[in-house]
Amino acid sequence: MGIRLLPQTLINQIAAGEVVERPASAMKELVENAIDAGASRIDIVMKEGGRVLLSVTDDGCGMEPEELELAVQRHATSKIPDEDLFNIATLGFRGEALPSIGSVSRMSITSRTEKAENAWCIRVEGGEKQGPEPAAHPKGTRIEVRDLFFATPARLKFLKAPRTELTHGIDTVKRLAMCHPEIGFTLGDGVRTLLKLPVAHGDLFEATLERLRGIMGKEFAENAVPIEAERDNVRLTGHISLPTLNRGNNALQFFFVNGRPVKDKQLYGAIRGAYRDFLAHDRHPLLALFIELPPRAVDVNVHPAKAEVRFRDPQGVRGLIVSALKQALNGAGHLASTTVSDEALASMRAPMQHPQQYEMDPRTIEMARAITSPHHSSGVGHYVPEGLRERAASFQAPLSGFDAPPQANVQQSSDVAMSAPPEQYPLGVARAQLHETYIIAQSGDAIIMVDQHAAHERLVYERIKNGVEANGVKRQGLLIPEVVELDLADADRLVARAAELEELGLVLENFGSGTVVVREVPAMLGAKVDVQGLVKDVADSLAEVDEAMSLKDRLMDVCGSMACHGSIRAGRRLSLDEMNALLREMEATPHSGQCKHGRPTYVELKLKDIERLFGRSG
Numbered sequence: 001m002g003i004r005l006l007p008q009t010l011i012n013q014i015a016a017g018e019v020v021e022r023p024a025s026a027m028k029e030l031v032e033n034a035i036d037a038g039a040s041r042i043d044i045v046m047k048e049g050g051r052v053l054l055s056v057t058d059d060g061c062g063m064e065p066e067e068l069e070l071a072v073q074r075h076a077t078s079k080i081p082d083e084d085l086f087n088i089a090t091l092g093f094r095g096e097a098l099p100s101i102g103s104v105s106r107m108s109i110t111s112r113t114e115k116a117e118n119a120w121c122i123r124v125e126g127g128e129k130q131g132p133e134p135a136a137h138p139k140g141t142r143i144e145v146r147d148l149f150f151a152t153p154a155r156l157k158f159l160k161a162p163r164t165e166l167t168h169g170i171d172t173v174k175r176l177a178m179c180h181p182e183i184g185f186t187l188g189d190g191v192r193t194l195l196k197l198p199v200a201h202g203d204l205f206e207a208t209l210e211r212l213r214g215i216m217g218k219e220f221a222e223n224a225v226p227i228e229a230e231r232d233n234v235r236l237t238g239h240i241s242l243p244t245l246n247r248g249n250n251a252l253q254f255f256f257v258n259g260r261p262v263k264d265k266q267l268y269g270a271i272r273g274a275y276r277d278f279l280a281h282d283r284h285p286l287l288a289l290f291i292e293l294p295p296r297a298v299d300v301n302v303h304p305a306k307a308e309v310r311f312r313d314p315q316g317v318r319g320l321i322v323s324a325l326k327q328a329l330n331g332a333g334h335l336a337s338t339t340v341s342d343e344a345l346a347s348m349r350a351p352m353q354h355p356q357q358y359e360m361d362p363r364t365i366e367m368a369r370a371i372t373s374p375h376h377s378s379g380v381g382h383y384v385p386e387g388l389r390e391r392a393a394s395f396q397a398p399l400s401g402f403d404a405p406p407q408a409n410v411q412q413s414s415d416v417a418m419s420a421p422p423e424q425y426p427l428g429v430a431r432a433q434l435h436e437t438y439i440i441a442q443s444g445d446a447i448i449m450v451d452q453h454a455a456h457e458r459l460v461y462e463r464i465k466n467g468v469e470a471n472g473v474k475r476q477g478l479l480i481p482e483v484v485e486l487d488l489a490d491a492d493r494l495v496a497r498a499a500e501l502e503e504l505g506l507v508l509e510n511f512g513s514g515t516v517v518v519r520e521v522p523a524m525l526g527a528k529v530d531v532q533g534l535v536k537d538v539a540d541s542l543a544e545v546d547e548a549m550s551l552k553d554r555l556m557d558v559c560g561s562m563a564c565h566g567s568i569r570a571g572r573r574l575s576l577d578e579m580n581a582l583l584r585e586m587e588a589t590p591h592s593g594q595c596k597h598g599r600p601t602y603v604e605l606k607l608k609d610i611e612r613l614f615g616r617s618g
Contacts, residue, residue: 020100020101020104020148022050022159022160022165022168023046023049023050023051023054023148023159023165023168023169024050024165024168024169024171024172025172026050026054026097026101026145026148027044027046027050027054027056027169027172027173028172028176029097029098029101030054030056030097030101030143030145031044031056031172031173031176032176033097033098033141034056034058034060034141035176035180035183037058037060037061037062037140037141038060038061039058039059039060039140039183040059040182040183040184040199041058041059041183041184041185041199042056042057042058042183042184042185042186043055043056043057043058043185043186043187044056044057044169044173044185044186044187044188045187045188045189045190046165046166046169046187046188046189046190047189047190048162049159049160049161049162049163049164049165049166049169050145050148050165050166050169051147051148051149051156051159051162051165052146052147053144053145053146053190054144054145054146054148055142055143055144055145056142056143057140057141057142057143058140058141058142059138059139059140060140060141061113061114062111062112062113062114062116062119062139062140062141063109063111063113063120063141064113064116064120065120065122065132068109068111068120068122068131068132069122069129069132071098071109071122072098072099072102072109072122072124072129073099074096074099074100098124098143099124099127101145101148102124102125102127102129103124103126103127103151104126104148104149104150104151104152104155105125105126105145105146105147105148105149105150105151106123106124106125106126106145106146106147106150107123107124107125107143107144107145107146108121108122108123108124108143108144109121109122109123109124109141109142109143110135110137110141110142110143110144111137111140111141111142112137112138112139112140112141113139114139118134118135118136119134119135119136119137119138120132120133120134120135121133121134121135121137126150126151127151166189166194169187170187170194170195173185173187173195174195174215175254175261176261177197177211177215178208178211178212178215178254178256178261178288179256179259179260179261179290180259181199181200181207181208181210181211182199182200182207183199184197184198184199185197197211197214197215198214200214204237205226205228205237205239208237208238208239208288208290209221209224209226209239212224212239212288216252216286216288219245220239220241220245220252220286223241223242223244223245224239224240224241225239225240225241225242225328225329225331225332226238226239226328227239227240227289227324227325227328228324229320229323229324229327231316231319231320232313232316233293233294233297234291234292234293234297234316234317234320235291235292235293236289236290236291236292236320236321236324237289237290237292238287238288238289238290239287239288240285240286240287240289240325240328240329241285241286241287242329242332242593242594243275243278243279243285243329243591243593243594243598244593244594244598244599244600245285245286246279246283246284246285246286246598247283247284247285247286248282248283248284249284250268250271250284252284252286252287253268253271253284253285253286253287253288254287254288254289255267255289255291256288256289256290256291257291257292257293257298257300257309258291258292258293258295258298258300259290260300260309262308262309263308264308264309266311266314266317266318267289267317267318267321269318270317270318270321270322271284271285271287271321271325273318273322274321274322274325274326274329275325275329277461277465277591277596278329278591278594278596278598279597279598280596280597280598283597283598289321291317293311293317296312297311297312297313298310298311298312299312329590329591330590330591332590332591332593421444422441422442422443422444423443423444423445425443425583425584425587426443426587427441427443427448427450427583427586427587427602428441428442428443428444428446428448428583429441429442429443429580429583430576430579430580430583433452433573433574433579436571436572436573436574437451437452437453437571438450438451438452439452439574439579439582439583441579441583443604445606445607445608446604446605446606446607447604447605447607447610448602448603448604448605449602449603449605450582450583450586450601450602451600451601451602452572452574452579452582454595454599454600454601455582455586455592455595455601455602456582457563457564457595457596458563458586458589458591458592458594458595458596458601459582459585459586459589459592460524460525460563461563461596462589462590462591462592463524464504464505464522464524464563473503473504473505473522473524474505474522474523474524475505475507475520475521475522475523476520476521476522476523476527477519477520478518478519478520478521478531481517481518481519482517482518482531482532483511483515483516483517483518484508484515484516484517484518484531484532484535484536485514485515486514486515486516486535486536486539487514488513488514489543490536490539490540490542490543491510491513491514491515491516491539493539493542493543494508494516494535494538494539494542495508495509495510495516497542501538504522505520505521505522505523505524506518506520506521506522506534506535506538507519507520507521508535516535518531518535521534537564563596586601586602
């Protein structure tokens with residue numbers, strides 16, 4: 001077969017295969033056009049997941065009839081005024097979306113400019129144009145796409161169930177709406193409204209957080225840390241969650257580059273790097289980050305659906321993200337997310353809402369009736385069996401031992417601890433220790449429960465990390481060097497990184513096949529450190545880290561194992577002075593609100609919430 005030119009309709013259908021993957025991708029193109037048109041409100045309808053009807057209505061600038069005719073032709077656009085593909089300041093610019101969609105559906109566009117006497121409508125069915133002709137419509141544009149892919153039936157087989165396609169559409173609108181809090185969005189299925197995001201008011205951070213609250217939820221908004229940083233003409237803003245608010249996947253991580261939602265592996269990698277000290281590898285924070293940089297510093301033309309970008313200086317962007325996020329998390333200090341206390345209160349409410357039912361002894365019922373009778377005091381009208389009145393009185397007697405001095409094994413607050421005003425400290429003053437594991441503290445308006453092992457582990461980790469960064473981890477020599485037997489691979493791995501481990505204060509050397517000898521350990525781990533367990537845990541950590549990781553990142557992973565061995569164990573009894581010293585150090589140490597795996601180190605229960613549990617409020 002000889003070479004020939006393809007028909008225009010077939011060319012458009014091929015382009016549609018790249019641009020219009022599913023109804024949500026078609027909707028994305030139409031909504032981006034509405035945003036570029038200066039709309040302040042965009043209403044979307046997706047019937048049967050967008051397969052039967054996809055409608056996008058906006059109140060933007062609108063189009064003249066001549067522009068309508070051009071809009072449905074390939075490579076016609078108003079988004080590149082100077083014909084420079086490296087200076088793109090709009091969302092849609094390829095000039096392929098409308099003709100591509102029209103080639104595989106029955107599409108109509110009705111539009112009216114502010115000064116026009118009436119609207120105009122043009123129709124495109126399977127690539128065939130009709131119009132434009134006069135129509136009735138307010139200022140703005142309405143695009144209706146019916147029977148999507150009717151002209152390419154094979155594509156219909158790849159569409160999912162209507163509910164699935166609708167879910168993709170909702171997700172697409174949410175991503176676009178995050179970056180444009182000044183625009184109101186609605187999305188419905190033709191029967192009911194499924195998503196309603198009103199215009200957000202306030203300055204940049206207030207409006208953005210209000211919009212994120214409507215999309216990512218109240219929990220995120222209450223536990224979000226603002227981000228603002230700038231370097232080399234690259235500006236980063238947004239909000240990130242405290243480490244204790246995390247998920248098992250990165251579905252609630254959103255990135256935007258010059259107002260364009262994107263998915264980029266380098267950006268996800270930067271987030272993992274920023275949270276390395278705070279979360280386990282299988283946990284992910286929630287966040288929405290907005291990157292603004294000169295158009296020439298980023299290529300938005302590397303993907304047909306504009307879902308990916310290429311930075312001119314990717315390492316600079318990554319470095320800005322990591323440093324900005326770490327600085328923001330440092331500024332959050334010892335805070336943990338409010339979801340921790342909410343979950344604790346919810347677990348307390350559950351038994352109260354479903355109290356256990358008990359069968360009461362008949363004699364007890366009779367006694368209760370007797371003592372609650374209005375005639376009880378005179379004995380008129382009720383006969384109380386012999387001995388029953390004495391039993392009733394015993395229920396009202398003072399509790400045995402209530403006023404007695406506490407037992408010897410109950411810790412007493414020291415004079416300093418008792419006299420210190422609880423409101424003076426964010427984490428309050430220690431009052432007791434329960435199960436030799438949990439510290440109970442009282443602050444000005446709350447009760448605080450601290451996991452002593454998790455809290456001290458974070459403190460020790462920060463000390464070791466700071467020592468590594470300052471090249472000054474103090475070591476203590478073992479009176480008798482300890483020999484540790486390991487698997488051959490683990491021993492070889494430790495010996496190969498002996499120089500790195502020495503920076504952490506752990507000095508070891510090869511002692512034969514599958515054996516190492518430990519001569520020094522970090523001084524801060526104390527004299528009773530379990531050297532065998534420490535070395536085996538360090539070997540496990542080294543086995544898990546990526547060989548491509550930087551030296552510093554590898555050291556930080558190993559620090560976590562060492563901190564665990566140097567921290568206070570559950571089951572150790574503490575004096576009040578020790579408890580208060582731990583609380584004060586937590587307040588002064590960044591990130592002490594969570595252990596290295598993102599779990600909380602303390603739970604704060606506000607007094608007003610506790611009062612509600614007992615029905616004392618209102």
